[in-house]
Amino acid sequence: MNDQHNYDTNGIDDDGERDGETETETEKDLYGILDKRNIEKVVLGDHEFDTWYGNAVYFLKNEPQELAFKFMNKDVRSRNNLKKFLEFDSSHKYWLSKLYVCDSCFKYTDDELDCLKHRSMCKYKIKLPGRTVYKDDSKKISIRKVKGKRHKLFCQNLCLFAKMFLNNKSVFFSLDHYDFYMMYGDCNETNKISTNDTQKSNYLIPKGFFSRELLSWDNNNLACILIFPPFQRQKLGQLLISFSYELSRFESLISGPEHPLSEFGEIGYLNYWSKYLAREFLEGSLANSTEQDIKLKENDNINDITQVITLEEISIKTGFRIDDILMALEYMGCLAEKKNRNIYKDYELKNQNDIQNNEKLSSLSSDSYDVVLLKGKIQEWASTRDISRSIIKENLLLY
Known part of the structure; x- marks a missing residue:
């Protein structure tokens, strides 16, 4: 033929x-x-x-x-x-x-x-x-x-x-x-x-x-x-x-x-987003906490929150869309809503429009803390997974 x-x-x-x-x-x-x-x-x-x-x-x-x-x-x-x-x-x-x-x-x-x-x-x-x-x-x-x-x-x-x-x-x-x-x-x-x-x-x-x-x-x-x-x-x-x-x-x-993602596509992306975010929060561009800061879990004083970060800032540093970031954080089980005044918080996720330029953390009232990211949960999630990079940037030939 x-x-x-x-x-x-x-x-x-x-x-x-x-x-x-x-x-x-x-x-x-x-x-x-x-x-x-x-x-x-x-x-x-x-x-x-x-x-x-x-x-x-x-x-x-x-x-x-x-x-x-x-x-x-x-x-x-x-x-x-x-x-x-x-x-x-x-x-x-x-x-x-x-x-x-x-x-x-x-x-x-x-x-x-x-x-x-x-x-x-x-x-x-x-x-x-x-x-x-x-x-x-x-x-x-x-x-x-x-x-x-x-x-x-x-x-x-x-x-x-x-x-x-x-x-x-x-x-x-x-x-x-x-x-x-x-x-x-x-x-x-x-x-x-x-x-x-x-x-x-x-x-x-x-x-x-x-x-x-x-x-x-x-x-x-x-x-x-x-x-x-x-x-x-x-x-x-x-x-x-x-x-x-x-x-x-x-x-x-x-x-x-x-979007919408297929069933298998969603699984693959949630794994990728979650591992990338965990790596950035624990050891990358979003990781600025010391060992002492991580131990703040034992401290119930709301004024001792170590950092405020916006979803827009996470998006800029990772290149991810905000909706995809939230999907991944929920998948990792590291988001929590404030239920009382004495909740431990490492990070607060707020809309950029609600924070004035150069406004200090101390000027925010406790009522403004709505959703928090629990860094301990990220560590717990990452401890059972390989979060190393899957791509080597030196191997890119994009020019």
């Missing part, structure tokens, strides 16, 4: 749109929206694993038995039959048992041999897309910036693949205004080209990515993020999240991810 036909088309023209199709409202409602998994398994390089969500975009509209790229140069509009689609869907648990995906460029097929042949000669196996923006030689990890406008087909196929693991993924083809930050790592595996021949490979493969919208009204630094299933539980997600904030700090932006 011709490799060019199978991999370089995928039903997408040079402008990132599918050829020769006019969508009715009914087709729009069905196409790309599924409430079940329609592909049972994915074979990404030498890794085989289950999908998490359905993806109808790989297939012809209302033709779930056919991958769309095979009919790019054919007029198939007359084949779009809703009744036929419903009959097929009701009688088949999965539209496709296995989808074979190149682990260098994400081009896909339902034919294992075609995929093996393509992988042996894929151009992205030798020349990676984009440019390096982070490189850690000790961990053999790098991050490359890939422009959606310049590498359209690569990014389109990446988004199609990601849809099977991101339930809210909805942008696949119009990617000119997105940058993709690809995480690459070593591949030291045996690739079976045929039953009688094996080829030892040592090349870089993508292990995850995050996308970033170039024109974001909310200054989001991340649109979606995914570590591919075979490479999860290696703290790679924390590294990508950390890198997204380094980009924002490099641009002097207070930023964060696009």
